[in-house]
Amino acid sequence: MQQNQATILSGANAIYVSELYARFATDPSSVDASWAEFFGQMGDDGRAVLAELKGPPWGRDGAKVIGAAAPDAAPAVAKKAGGLSVEELRRATTDSVRALMLIRAYRARGHVAANLDPLGLQDHSAAYAELDYKNFGFAEADLDRPIFIDNVLGLETATLRQIVEIVTATYCGTIGVEFTHIQDPAQKSWIQRRIESIHNQTQFSERGKLAILERLTEAEGLERFLQVKYTGTKRFGLDGAETLIPALEQILKRGSQLGLKEVVLGMAHRGRLNVLTNFMKKPFAQLFSEFQGNSAMPEDVQGSGDVKYHLGTSADRDFDGNTVHLSLTANPSHLEVVDPVALGKVRAKQQQLGDSGRTQAMGLVIHGDAAFAGQGIVAECFAMSQLEGYTTGGTIHFIVNNQIGFTTAPRYSRSGPYCTDVAKMVQAPIFHANADDPESVVHAARIATEFRQEFKADVVVDMVCYRRHGHNESDEPAFTQPLMYKKIAQLPPTRQIYAQQLVKEGVVTAEQADKMAADFQASLESDYQAAKSFKVNKADWLEGKWAGLGALNEEEEMREEKTGVAFEVLKDVGAGLTRFPDGFHVNPKIIRQLEAKKKMIETGQGIDWSTAEALAFGSLLVEGTPVRLSGQDSGRGTFSQRHSVLIDQEDERRFAPLSNLREGQARFEVIDSLLSEAGVLGFEYGYSLAEPRALVLWEAQFGDFANGAQVIIDQFLAAGEAKWLRMSGLVLLLPHGYEGQGAEHSSARLERYLQSCAEDNWQVCNFTTPANYFHALRRQVRRNFRKPLVLMTPKSLLRHKLCISPLADMSSQARFHRVLFDTAQLVPDDKVRRVILCSGKVYYDLFEERAKRNIKDVAIVRVEQLYPWPKDTVASQIRRYAGAELLWCQEEPGNMGAWTFVMPRLNFILEELNRGQRQAIYCGRAPSAAAATGVHHHHDEEQAKLVEQALTAPLGDMRQPFRRATRLGEYQYAAK
Ligand SMILES: Cc1ncc(C[n+]2csc(CCOP(=O)(O)OP(=O)(O)O)c2C)c(N)n1
Numbered sequence: 001m002q003q004n005q006a007t008i009l010s011g012a013n014a015i016y017v018s019e020l021y022a023r024f025a026t027d028p029s030s031v032d033a034s035w036a037e038f039f040g041q042m043g044d045d046g047r048a049v050l051a052e053l054k055g056p057p058w059g060r061d062g063a064k065v066i067g068a069a070a071p072d073a074a075p076a077v078a079k080k081a082g083g084l085s086v087e088e089l090r091r092a093t094t095d096s097v098r099a100l101m102l103i104r105a106y107r108a109r110g111h112v113a114a115n116l117d118p119l120g121l122q123d124h125s126a127a128y129a130e131l132d133y134k135n136f137g138f139a140e141a142d143l144d145r146p147i148f149i150d151n152v153l154g155l156e157t158a159t160l161r162q163i164v165e166i167v168t169a170t171y172c173g174t175i176g177v178e179f180t181h182i183q184d185p186a187q188k189s190w191i192q193r194r195i196e197s198i199h200n201q202t203q204f205s206e207r208g209k210l211a212i213l214e215r216l217t218e219a220e221g222l223e224r225f226l227q228v229k230y231t232g233t234k235r236f237g238l239d240g241a242e243t244l245i246p247a248l249e250q251i252l253k254r255g256s257q258l259g260l261k262e263v264v265l266g267m268a269h270r271g272r273l274n275v276l277t278n279f280m281k282k283p284f285a286q287l288f289s290e291f292q293g294n295s296a297m298p299e300d301v302q303g304s305g306d307v308k309y310h311l312g313t314s315a316d317r318d319f320d321g322n323t324v325h326l327s328l329t330a331n332p333s334h335l336e337v338v339d340p341v342a343l344g345k346v347r348a349k350q351q352q353l354g355d356s357g358r359t360q361a362m363g364l365v366i367h368g369d370a371a372f373a374g375q376g377i378v379a380e381c382f383a384m385s386q387l388e389g390y391t392t393g394g395t396i397h398f399i400v401n402n403q404i405g406f407t408t409a410p411r412y413s414r415s416g417p418y419c420t421d422v423a424k425m426v427q428a429p430i431f432h433a434n435a436d437d438p439e440s441v442v443h444a445a446r447i448a449t450e451f452r453q454e455f456k457a458d459v460v461v462d463m464v465c466y467r468r469h470g471h472n473e474s475d476e477p478a479f480t481q482p483l484m485y486k487k488i489a490q491l492p493p494t495r496q497i498y499a500q501q502l503v504k505e506g507v508v509t510a511e512q513a514d515k516m517a518a519d520f521q522a523s524l525e526s527d528y529q530a531a532k533s534f535k536v537n538k539a540d541w542l543e544g545k546w547a548g549l550g551a552l553n554e555e556e557e558m559r560e561e562k563t564g565v566a567f568e569v570l571k572d573v574g575a576g577l578t579r580f581p582d583g584f585h586v587n588p589k590i591i592r593q594l595e596a597k598k599k600m601i602e603t604g605q606g607i608d609w610s611t612a613e614a615l616a617f618g619s620l621l622v623e624g625t626p627v628r629l630s631g632q633d634s635g636r637g638t639f640s641q642r643h644s645v646l647i648d649q650e651d652e653r654r655f656a657p658l659s660n661l662r663e664g665q666a667r668f669e670v671i672d673s674l675l676s677e678a679g680v681l682g683f684e685y686g687y688s689l690a691e692p693r694a695l696v697l698w699e700a701q702f703g704d705f706a707n708g709a710q711v712i713i714d715q716f717l718a719a720g721e722a723k724w725l726r727m728s729g730l731v732l733l734l735p736h737g738y739e740g741q742g743a744e745h746s747s748a749r750l751e752r753y754l755q756s757c758a759e760d761n762w763q764v765c766n767f768t769t770p771a772n773y774f775h776a777l778r779r780q781v782r783r784n785f786r787k788p789l790v791l792m793t794p795k796s797l798l799r800h801k802l803c804i805s806p807l808a809d810m811s812s813q814a815r816f817h818r819v820l821f822d823t824a825q826l827v828p829d830d831k832v833r834r835v836i837l838c839s840g841k842v843y844y845d846l847f848e849e850r851a852k853r854n855i856k857d858v859a860i861v862r863v864e865q866l867y868p869w870p871k872d873t874v875a876s877q878i879r880r881y882a883g884a885e886l887l888w889c890q891e892e893p894g895n896m897g898a899w900t901f902v903m904p905r906l907n908f909i910l911e912e913l914n915r916g917q918r919q920a921i922y923c924g925r926a927p928s929a930a931a932a933t934g935v936h937h938h939h940d941e942e943q944a945k946l947v948e949q950a951l952t953a954p955l956g957d958m959r960q961p962f963r964r965a966t967r968l969g970e971y972q973y974a975a976k
Pocket residue numbers: 270333334335367368369370371372400402404405406467471
């Protein structure tokens with residue numbers, strides 16, 4: 001029988017049965033009635049099994065699948081193969097197929113019956129019913145009958161009882177695995193093999209068990225200590241989720257064995273203090289000192305600082321001789337928004353390490369269950385995870401799933417069964433594990449780490465736990481979850497549960513476990529005493545890759561950086577911009593553009609915007625500074641202006657001239673991004689944090705779309721340095737300008753950036769010349785400090801005949817200009833009637849109209865850099881035209897653009913200069929709810945009118961947006 005069993009579903013029999021099934025599938029009447037009945041009873045799963053009898057595609061890779069047939073087996077032998085009658089064969093096949101269906105059901109659905117919830121709030125009855133062997137055509141009487149399963153589960157033959165025991169242990173223990181959604185056969189079979197071979201349990205050594213107990217003791221001990229010493233102070237404790245700490249430890253330990261050298265962490269508030277100290281080894285004394293109200297920064301360092309559960313840190317940890325550098329990214333309270341930032345840092349570190357296999361640096365992101373399910377940026381990160389320009393070779397996502405979000409229960413905070421469902425968008429494997437079984441969580445963390453290192457893909461560990469206290473420690477959870485909290489109150493801490501387990505196993509005595517806890521409390525007590533005199537003696541922001549850079553001081557901001565480039569270099573780089581390999585078929589229209597570029601470089605005249613940009617990039621590259629630009633369609637450029645990647649018209653090969661300038665040049669990366677703003681901007685910001693020596697740029701398709709990344713802009717770019725002492729030199733390219741294309745395609749919302757300007761936090765500019773753009777880009781990486789650069793960038797000016805610069809303006813003697821003076825032939829300065837200050841594209845409208853009308857007594861001064869506000873230079877220009885009236889002209893509506901930013905600053909200058917005119921006057925569009933009209937001829941009329949008014953209308957006639965209050969108290973535009 002054994003021997004017959006062994007041959008039933010292999011070789012020719014398998015082919016015979018599968019062919020029978022194939023015939024049945026096309027025509028049920030074409031097979032014998034008994035087979036038809038058998039096949040007819042099969043559900044979808046059974047049919048899939050039958051269809052796979054010849055060996056499914058993913059089984060061939062190593063996973064042993066029942067009935068994998070030798071490809072050359074001859075079907076003709078089948079009729080009485082193995083000495084069985086057709087009836088016997090049918091019967092045995094029935095058993096085997098059913099058993100296999102059962103096993104498959106557990107693989108796919110076992111997690112629903114797994115014991116995942118320490119609170120035991122889940123009702124498993126439906127899951128048990130779903131997986132009951134009786135659903136698969138078996139009866140109790142079948143339990144002990146041997147069934148041939150052809151080495152699935154590592155057994156050739158097993159009784160139904162054995163099968164059920166094994167799959168229950170493997171798939172329904174305290175770990176539930178979701179992996180059958182994975183389409184990559186190698187990944188799927190790897191997981192199946194990895195977990196089935198050991199029934200999804202690690203046999204930990206005594207040492208391993210003790211280490212878990214120690215980590216749990218520290219995790220719990222810290223929370224307990226804080227609860228006593230700082231009762232009621234917010235700490236967003238880890239109580240109920242302490243198993244996080246041994247799990248993280250495992251990720252590093254296993255990771256370091258598999259080549260990890262750097263791990264970038266991103267995490268939210270929950271348990272952060274525990275992670276900072278127990279995992280990242282921030283001194284406890286420092287933490288206690290912060291609890292006592294002291295700053296996390298040294299006294300001589302300025303800045304706003306931040307609450308302690310937002311702070312980052314870095315550390316080196318040693319695991320069996322392997323050192324891993326850890327850095328926890330500082331983050332704002334906006335949940336999940338740190339995720340792409342951490343990933344961008346990982347990418348930069350991989351670049352620095354030369355880690356092309358992406359096994360040395362990794363992101364480890366810790367999430368809350370409600371935030372993971374609710375915040376869209378999580379999906380954006382998954383969307384980026386396998387893209388060439390953004391992949392980091394997989395992230396380990398660890399979810400502290402305490403089954404609540406503030407006061408909101410899961411049924412209100414997600415639509416799917418699990419908080420992890422979003423991870424299925426990239427077919428990540430998901431390990432759900434019960435935190436009250438620490439060994440299971442540590443085991444899952446280990447497999448997740450191995451998976452990430454093996455497949456360079458994202459993986460999720462969902463640690464199901466609970467939150468012992470309220471959302472923070474002064475919050476009363478029973479207001480909203482009385483039953484849950486009754487249950488929680490009865491639960492012993494995880495440490496206690498595990499200590500008891502180890503006592504039972506004889507690994508420790510109860511006294512040893514208690515002593516471990518007492519010793520830790522004693523050591524915290526001595527750190528607590530030390531905290532009283534703890535001083536942060538050094539800020540850590542200028543270490544590692546930041547060494548040699550410094551903080552900004554005022555002098556430095558005003559210093560004229562040498563950003564010009566020698567003529568020969570410019571010419572050489574310029575020649576490289578138009579070079580491409582022989583036999584590369586460039587689009588004829590682009591050839592024309594390249595020829596025009598060539599002419600610009602050769603003559604040194606008429607350099608346009610994109611050529612200036614390419615010269616800035618190219619000169620930096622040959623000087624050894626890498627350039628990374630990412631944004632939607634940035635390779636070509638939204639306005640078809642950049643063409644930094646040439647595409648062969650016959651085979652779509654790509655060629656980037658900027659990558660081929662010189663031997664030994666730095667790396668140029670231009671990336672067409674996914675259609676995300678927050679995710680991508682966060683990523684590039686993270687990249688810039690880790691790599692201060694590269695020029696990193698993010699480009700919005702149109703400036704207004706950056707509003708989708710507002711959180712990154714407000715909370716990281718504008719305030720990151722002030723809060724966390726973390727500089728960034730990221731450049732934002734934001735197409736802006738009123739050209740009649742409607743609201744979103746006109747305005748990059750300049751006003752929003754200007755509103756956030758303070759403490760020299762960043763630079764906000766709106767240039768009118770390619771040369772200034774060139775210098776600003778170079779200045780960004782040639783200064784001794786880093787500040788984000790927010791640039792309004794042109795659209796129509798990209799092709800405007802006047803928006804050009806001579807090459808000389810980029811050469812060694814040339815430099816950046818914060819303000820551009822009027823150099824036209826006008827009446828003498830003291831006869832100038834009016835000085836119009838403006839910024840950006842409207843300058844050309846004013847300039848051309850002034851020329852057309854032959855006006856000679858109106859000067860136009862361009863404020864190229866709005867922030868830091870070049871007060872002295874602006875004042876010098878106002879002083880220069882001593883008798884002139886002062887006007888600010890802009891094309892944006894009065895409640896937008898730079899007006900409300902410049903107005904008080906101009907008024908201040910007028911006052912200082914003691915001018916008769918004390919109020920700067922506004923000339924521009926009326927305040928408006930939408931950023932621009934969508935009707936083209938309205939746009940044309942408005943634009944013509946504001947230009948005409950600026951040049952000719954008496955000051956008293958100007959439309960003053962905020963002069964008159966209406967009855968409703970609303971400030972309205974007083975139309976004349
Ligand atoms: C984007 C965002 N919205 C709202 C909040 C306010 N908030 C802070 S914690 C929290 C609940 C988070 O729940 P979960 O992700 O499950 O983490 P837990 O606190 O339970 O660990 C909320 C709503 C926030 N910080 N960020």
